[in-house]
Amino acid sequence: MPALTVQLADLQAEGPRLDVRLTDAAGAAPPVAVDALIDTGATVTVVANQIVKQLSLSPMGTALVHTPSSTHVRCYKYLVRLVLPNGVGLETIAIGTPLRGQHIQCLIGRDVLRNAVFVYTGPTNTFTLSF
Amino acid sequence: MVPELLKKEIKTYNAHKAELVGQSKGKFVLIKDDRIVGVFESEMDAAHQGYERFGNVPFLVKQVVEVEVPLDFTSSLLGV
Numbered sequence: 001m002p003a004l005t006v007q008l009a010d011l012q013a014e015g016p017r018l019d020v021r022l023t024d025a026a027g028a029a030p031p032v033a034v035d036a037l038i039d040t041g042a043t044v045t046v047v048a049n050q051i052v053k054q055l056s057l058s059p060m061g062t063a064l065v066h067t068p069s070s071t072h073v074r075c076y077k078y079l080v081r082l083v084l085p086n087g088v089g090l091e092t093i094a095i096g097t098p099l100r101g102q103h104i105q106c107l108i109g110r111d112v113l114r115n116a117v118f119v120y121t122g123p124t125n126t127f128t129l130s131f
Numbered sequence: 132m133v134p135e136l137l138k139k140e141i142k143t144y145n146a147h148k149a150e151l152v153g154q155s156k157g158k159f160v161l162i163k164d165d166r167i168v169g170v171f172e173s174e175m176d177a178a179h180q181g182y183e184r185f186g187n188v189p190f191l192v193k194q195v196v197e198v199e200v201p202l203d204f205t206s207s208l209l210g211v
Contacts, residue, residue, distance in 0.1 A: 071201070
């Protein structure tokens, strides 16, 4: 089971962030490097609309979305491929939305975590993701 | 948001919804324009079939359900 361990300066402040590369499912588009956050509060993976545009993705569905500040917002779904820093590639169906915040362009949701072991080790500011 | 890019496909789904719910509840339907291309066991299978047949253009993969359940996000990062 390939494992990836990331150590951050302040895991509590930054959250479990990692650099991933995103591309279309066919791997035809040049990969885009994004700052991703593992989000156990996200039902599925989210990709910022600006990245969707960069990758020239076409929608393959829609989803209704509930957030703390909105309900029943309809968003497009896209088939995407994520490549983790250790080279593990994962295909998933993500929704596209605007993402607030200065850096985060992707939320890795429970659709990816359903096949993973995710270990958050606060005292050492590390987290490990295994597939 | 009105899903303009999939307007035609959603119209097709709605036109066939009763019949789809009766025959394929819980499965995933692949629709392009006004045509129901097929029904699949998984969303990923339907999406792959869509990309194989049509390439990187809009098409609709939708779970056949009576009432769509929203996806939940606890993060305030989503700008919607």
